[in-house]
Amino acid sequence: MHTQTKTSPKTCLPAGRPFLKWAGGKGQLINQIKEYLPPEIVAAKRIEKYFEPFVGGGAVFFWLSQHYPIKKAYLYDINPEIITAYQTIRDRVRELIKELQQLEEQYFKIRPPRREKFFYDRRTEYNNFISVRIKNHLVRRTALMIFLNKTCFNGLFRVNSQGLFNVPFGRYANPTICDEENLRAVSVALQGAEIEVKDFKHCLKKADANSLVYFDPPYRPISKTANFTAYIKDGFSDKDQKRLKKVCDELSEMGAKVILSNSDPKNVDPEDDFFDELFSQKQYKIRRLDATRMINCNSEKRGMIKEILVRNYPLLKEPK
Ligand SMILES: C[S@@+](CC[C@H](N)C(=O)[O-])C[C@H]1O[C@@H](n2cnc3c(N)ncnc32)[C@H](O)[C@@H]1O
Numbered sequence: 001m002h003t004q005t006k007t008s009p010k011t012c013l014p015a016g017r018p019f020l021k022w023a024g025g026k027g028q029l030i031n032q033i034k035e036y037l038p039p040e041i042v043a044a045k046r047i048e049k050y051f052e053p054f055v056g057g058g059a060v061f062f063w064l065s066q067h068y069p070i071k072k073a074y075l076y077d078i079n080p081e082i083i084t085a086y087q088t089i090r091d092r093v094r095e096l097i098k099e100l101q102q103l104e105e106q107y108f109k110i111r112p113p114r115r116e117k118f119f120y121d122r123r124t125e126y127n128n129f130i131s132v133r134i135k136n137h138l139v140r141r142t143a144l145m146i147f148l149n150k151t152c153f154n155g156l157f158r159v160n161s162q163g164l165f166n167v168p169f170g171r172y173a174n175p176t177i178c179d180e181e182n183l184r185a186v187s188v189a190l191q192g193a194e195i196e197v198k199d200f201k202h203c204l205k206k207a208d209a210n211s212l213v214y215f216d217p218p219y220r221p222i223s224k225t226a227n228f229t230a231y232i233k234d235g236f237s238d239k240d241q242k243r244l245k246k247v248c249d250e251l252s253e254m255g256a257k258v259i260l261s262n263s264d265p266k267n268v269d270p271e272d273d274f275f276d277e278l279f280s281q282k283q284y285k286i287r288r289l290d291a292t293r294m295i296n297c298n299s300e301k302r303g304m305i306k307e308i309l310v311r312n313y314p315l316l317k318e319p320k
Pocket residue numbers: 022023024025026027053054055056057058059060076077078079082198199200201216217218219231232235236
């Protein structure tokens with residue numbers, strides 16, 4: 001079960017991958033996003049300072065850290081549970097693996113019909129930690145978060161209006177609960193990273209002309225039924241999207257390189273120019289990328305949609 005840690009052939013860095021499935025995860029878009037990296041970074045083959053202020057599952061961070069050694073990473077999210085998980089993996093990966101292995105063993109010892117009860121008991125245990133609001137038992141808490149993410153329906157992290165995890169049981173025959181080699185690789189990738197619960201604007205305090213900042217904020221909902229902002233209880237409004245644009249302006253002034261992705265509102269309403277108007281100044285370039293996304297609660301309604309990619313720098317050659 002435990003094979004060798006995979007390494008990227010180009011750089012020999014450990015190949016850490018997202019350790020959680022996360023709503024809005026960017027895994028499927030990386031092949032396109034990588035065509036739009038700043039030419040200076042591509043030429044230098046390294047990144048001085050990398051900021052991901054809406055880190056979520058961190059798909060872009062993990063991809064970049066395998067291909068462009070990052071001198072210093074700053075990973076923020078407003079969600080304290082995801083940040084606790086990153087910090088625990090960075091600082092206490094050995095204890096975490098032990099705890100997860102125990103959960104895995106217990107889960108597979110139980111016959112499938114009774115696994116559902118085990119899942120709901122662990123969900124209650126996890127929610128008790130959240131509702132007490134004290135930052136304690138960090139290893140157990142992170143282990144439970146990963147366990148629930150791997151065994152719940154659709155592998156999501158969704159909370160209700162009180163901030164409690166409310167995804168039902170998933171009925172997977174053989175989920176990988178403790179991916180030891182990946183957790184170790186993730187821990188290596190996170191060494192030296194600043195990981196904090198912060199609003200996205202915090203990056204202004206630390207960024208400079210040597211920084212690459214990737215913003216992947218909660219999507220503007222692309223249909224009235226698709227509520228993709230459900231993973232935080234306070235949502236992300238158009239006012240926040242505008243506040244974020246101001247942060248992009250300040251970063252641009254200091255010479256930082258900025259990339260921002262979001263859903264394209266034109267998927268639903270071709271007349272909706274929200275982002276085109278918001279980023280209308282000359283320094284911003286907007287491209288539209290192809291993505292596959294669930295556009296409805298009904299998983300049969302997966303379809304091709306566009307995502308927008310905004311950046312504040314030119315490329316040597318624009319991809320077609
Ligand atoms: C689209 S997801 C990011 C997905 C991520 N790029 C990935 O690949 O998994 C957006 C994230 O923004 C976080 N968030 C929401 N509002 C925020 C805010 N004001 N400041 C920082 N993070 C915020 C959410 O908790 C969520 O994890």
